[in-house]
Amino acid sequence: MHLDLFTLGIMGLAVGATISLSFTLLGMVLRGMPALPIWAAGFWVLTAAALAQGLDEKQSLLSAVVGSGLIALSNALMLMGIAVHVRYPLRWRWPMLLVGVFLVIQLVFVLEPPAQLYEALVFGAKSVVWDVWMIWVLLRRSPRDLRNTCAFTATIFCADMAFYFLRSAVMLAPGTESQVLLATQLVSANYLFGIVCTFLLSTGFTLMLAQRLTLDLRSMARTDGMTGLPNRRAVIEEGRRAVDACRARGETSSVLLLDLDGFKAINDSWGHAAGDEVLQHFVRLMRGIHLPDGALLARYGGEEFLVVLPAIDAAQAIVAAEDMRSRVAAMPAQFGTHRIPVTTSVGVAGAAGLEFEALVSAADAALYRAKKLGRNRVEWEGSRDEAVSFA
Numbered sequence: 001m002h003l004d005l006f007t008l009g010i011m012g013l014a015v016g017a018t019i020s021l022s023f024t025l026l027g028m029v030l031r032g033m034p035a036l037p038i039w040a041a042g043f044w045v046l047t048a049a050a051l052a053q054g055l056d057e058k059q060s061l062l063s064a065v066v067g068s069g070l071i072a073l074s075n076a077l078m079l080m081g082i083a084v085h086v087r088y089p090l091r092w093r094w095p096m097l098l099v100g101v102f103l104v105i106q107l108v109f110v111l112e113p114p115a116q117l118y119e120a121l122v123f124g125a126k127s128v129v130w131d132v133w134m135i136w137v138l139l140r141r142s143p144r145d146l147r148n149t150c151a152f153t154a155t156i157f158c159a160d161m162a163f164y165f166l167r168s169a170v171m172l173a174p175g176t177e178s179q180v181l182l183a184t185q186l187v188s189a190n191y192l193f194g195i196v197c198t199f200l201l202s203t204g205f206t207l208m209l210a211q212r213l214t215l216d217l218r219s220m221a222r223t224d225g226m227t228g229l230p231n232r233r234a235v236i237e238e239g240r241r242a243v244d245a246c247r248a249r250g251e252t253s254s255v256l257l258l259d260l261d262g263f264k265a266i267n268d269s270w271g272h273a274a275g276d277e278v279l280q281h282f283v284r285l286m287r288g289i290h291l292p293d294g295a296l297l298a299r300y301g302g303e304e305f306l307v308v309l310p311a312i313d314a315a316q317a318i319v320a321a322e323d324m325r326s327r328v329a330a331m332p333a334q335f336g337t338h339r340i341p342v343t344t345s346v347g348v349a350g351a352a353g354l355e356f357e358a359l360v361s362a363a364d365a366a367l368y369r370a371k372k373l374g375r376n377r378v379e380w381e382g383s384r385d386e387a388v389s390f391a
């Protein structure tokens, strides 16, 4: 089969339109994925570029300027989609500036046509600039937990770059310029490679989206929606891991269980929205307190919060708990024009040998006593030096 430019243009059009349509439809289903519509637009623009360039064998002004302008625009869209996906704050103005520069270069080429070799080399250089930029964002600006799918996509851009270097090497080889057949074959190879790359790129982007979706869902399942803190499930998992690591080293760990006092009365007197505001106010206060490295703060239940302090002994934990209690008592919550007094009771447990679950139930027993003894106070199990004496 002879793959002339027209045939390749039709193939590019079919592949491009299919991918663009898939991404557009995916964007309608997967809401909350901001990169998706940008990539869909990128693929549509790339398809339009294939249409403008591939179906116009005479290489008129339309194919030269509009086609390469569209290719530059599609690269800018792909790049912006990647930046949005990895949450790298890249401003639209920089890729768009590059599109403008490349468009001017193309216009100059139309007005004063350079040697074919020179034009092809500039075309390759333009692709390499986009490739390097995208590879840099994918590998250097992506979060660690998205890195493997980003690395896959970066490999495609590396292959694209390698192709252009290879193509340039062939073109620069002595005597190549005069071989018309070779030049035509290179253009065809360029098209075919572009089609394969576009397909692989769509696979790379799909993998990146799948990984982001999985991570987002996993994070949502472990986060409390109202306060943004880790939820009970997350803190049990992470707390267990942290306490076990300390136990293995023979170190003490402590946990604090904090429960807001009279919270039902706050809801009953001021309404549920006021209750929510009090919870958020409490979390803001807690976040403002400097906790030791490795400490975990989580929402354990309705108005109950758990602090895990690995490698912190009971005496230090009691001091930390007293600091939290007094700060909360000193700062009422603001709800509209009303100031709502807030206090918390705290149960503390700290021991070297206990498992996480045993520490939490000891802290729970201490909390129960704090409530019984009048609330707004810190209680612990056992002596202050070894807050759980029954370990």
Ligand SMILES: Nc1nc2c(ncn2[C@@H]2O[C@H](COP(=O)(O)OP(=O)(O)OP(=O)(O)O)[C@@H](O)[C@H]2O)c(=O)[nH]1
Pocket: 226, 259, 260, 261, 262, 263, 264, 265, 267, 271, 272, 273, 274, 275, 276, 279, 301, 302, 303, 371, 375
């Ligand atoms: N506004 C609001 N209320 C909540 C939320 N989660 C739990 N609650 C309420 O918190 C209240 C807890 O009441 P109780 O367990 O009786 O505790 P309390 O009134 O604080 O009493 P003590 O703990 O003994 O001081 C219940 O009325 C729950 O409906 C929430 O996310 N928002």
